[in-house]
Amino acid sequence: MNTILVLTHIALSGETSAETAALTKASLEAVTAGQELAARLGAALTIGIVAPGSAAAATAASSLASTGARLLAVSGEAFAQPRFSTDAAACEALCRAAQATIVLAPASSRYTRIAAAVAHRLGGFIDTHITAVGGTEAGGSDAILATRWFYRQRVEAVLSRDARPWFLLLDAGTHAAFAGQSGPTQVEEVAVQLPALRTTVSGLRAPSQGTQTIRPDAKLLFVAGAGWTKKQADGQTHAAEAAELILGFLRASGASLGSSKSLVDQGGEGNSVLPFLTHLNQIGQTGATPRHAKGLSTCCHGEEPHVVGWRFIGERRAVSLDPNCGWSRGKADVVYVADAFQVMAWVNARLESAKAQDNA
Numbered sequence: 001m002n003t004i005l006v007l008t009h010i011a012l013s014g015e016t017s018a019e020t021a022a023l024t025k026a027s028l029e030a031v032t033a034g035q036e037l038a039a040r041l042g043a044a045l046t047i048g049i050v051a052p053g054s055a056a057a058a059t060a061a062s063s064l065a066s067t068g069a070r071l072l073a074v075s076g077e078a079f080a081q082p083r084f085s086t087d088a089a090a091c092e093a094l095c096r097a098a099q100a101t102i103v104l105a106p107a108s109s110r111y112t113r114i115a116a117a118v119a120h121r122l123g124g125f126i127d128t129h130i131t132a133v134g135g136t137e138a139g140g141s142d143a144i145l146a147t148r149w150f151y152r153q154r155v156e157a158v159l160s161r162d163a164r165p166w167f168l169l170l171d172a173g174t175h176a177a178f179a180g181q182s183g184p185t186q187v188e189e190v191a192v193q194l195p196a197l198r199t200t201v202s203g204l205r206a207p208s209q210g211t212q213t214i215r216p217d218a219k220l221l222f223v224a225g226a227g228w229t230k231k232q233a234d235g236q237t238h239a240a241e242a243a244e245l246i247l248g249f250l251r252a253s254g255a256s257l258g259s260s261k262s263l264v265d266q267g268g269e270g271n272s273v274l275p276f277l278t279h280l281n282q283i284g285q286t287g288a289t290p291r292h293a294k295g296l297s298t299c300c301h302g303e304e305p306h307v308v309g310w311r312f313i314g315e316r317r318a319v320s321l322d323p324n325c326g327w328s329r330g331k332a333d334v335v336y337v338a339d340a341f342q343v344m345a346w347v348n349a350r351l352e353s354a355k356a357q358d359n360a
């Protein structure tokens with residue numbers, strides 16, 4: 001009989017009051033995965049919460065009341081910041097208290113850093129980048145099946161293991177985030193023997209919201225290709241205008257910004273291109289494979305090494321001047337053979353006027 005533990009943590013905000021305690025979206029996705037697996041296996045479900053204080057833990061626990069799961073919490077000032085030693089100690093204590101055989105955790109930077117070490121401390125096994133968890137108790141010890149992709153999302157494998165505890169780190173965006181009625185509930189505080197702390201977290205440095213262009217939770221992926229910096233019909237390049245159009249669209253739509261390799265490579269050579277793009281924006285075989293409901297590609301040719309990064313994009317549209325580009329050869333649902341400078345100026349104007357109407 002398996003006992004499933006879902007590890008969760010509170011979103012970092014620098015705020016530790018109970019009112020603002022909220023579990024991260026990735027944590028809530030792991031809760032959904034845990035609920036589904038527990039129902040399928042007829043197994044007991046426990047949810048472990050790592051929180052900066054007991055009030056925050058209680059608030060998070062009440063938001064999970066409708067899961068009917070056993071709720072455990074490790075809380076205290078030491079857990080207010082991500083740090084290997086304290087996070088690993090907290091999760092180890094939760095796993096031991098739950099006597100878990102299957103541990104599901106979100107692949108947040110916080111838990112990705114510690115999960116392998118915690119699995120090792122418990123004599124267990126870990127698999128990462130899990131996108132689905134299936135199986136039934138009736139199928140015996142191999143009955144739990146975890147799915148992940150290999151070789152840059154080209155090969156999908158289904159894994160089963162006898163080793164327990166088995167840790168599964170779940171990729172973000174693969175499950176719906178749990179949302180249930182808050183209610184009164186009992187949360188069991190788990191004591192942690194803290195190790196000597198050698199690391200002091202002095203603060204976080206992150207790009208401000210306005211300059212952050214990679215938005216994993218956005219509904220839309222907007223891709224800029226090298227065409228934005230190529231000579232246009234007038235024989236000139238228009239990089240500044242391109243930057244304005246792209247950033248204007250991102251501001252108005254909240255889309256996440258992706259790029260082709262050609263475009264980000266130009267920046268690496270010191271050419272005057274789009275300064276807000278880095279290799280982190282690159283989508284494709286040697287870039288990222290994000291998950292978004294929709295994608296809009298602009299000024300990009302749609303070659304296979306790029307499009308392979310679109311595997312998890314639901315509806316695909318492209319704007320390219322080339323009617324024979326890869327997108328029109330079956331890789332997009334809709335292709336607009338048009339000048340992206342004109343199209344995006346028109347789209348931005350529509351978004352602006354819609355916003356003005358909303359504010360009126």
Ligand SMILES: Cc1cc2nc3c(=O)[nH]c(=O)nc-3n(C[C@H](O)[C@H](O)[C@H](O)COP(=O)(O)OP(=O)(O)OC[C@H]3O[C@@H](n4cnc5c(N)ncnc54)[C@H](O)[C@@H]3O)c2cc1C
Binds near residue numbers: 260305319
């Ligand atoms: C091993 C390997 C790995 C690779 N990995 C990746 C990867 O991870 N990601 C990736 O992106 N690429 C990758 N590539 C490169 C990939 O094959 C392409 O070279 C690259 O994606 C091309 O980028 P692009 O389409 O932006 O540029 P281009 O091929 O230069 O295409 C620009 C397009 O813009 C259009 N255009 C120009 N002006 C306008 C306008 N005003 N309006 C509309 N359209 C316009 C042009 O018609 C053209 O179709 C890899 C290649 C190799 C060999």
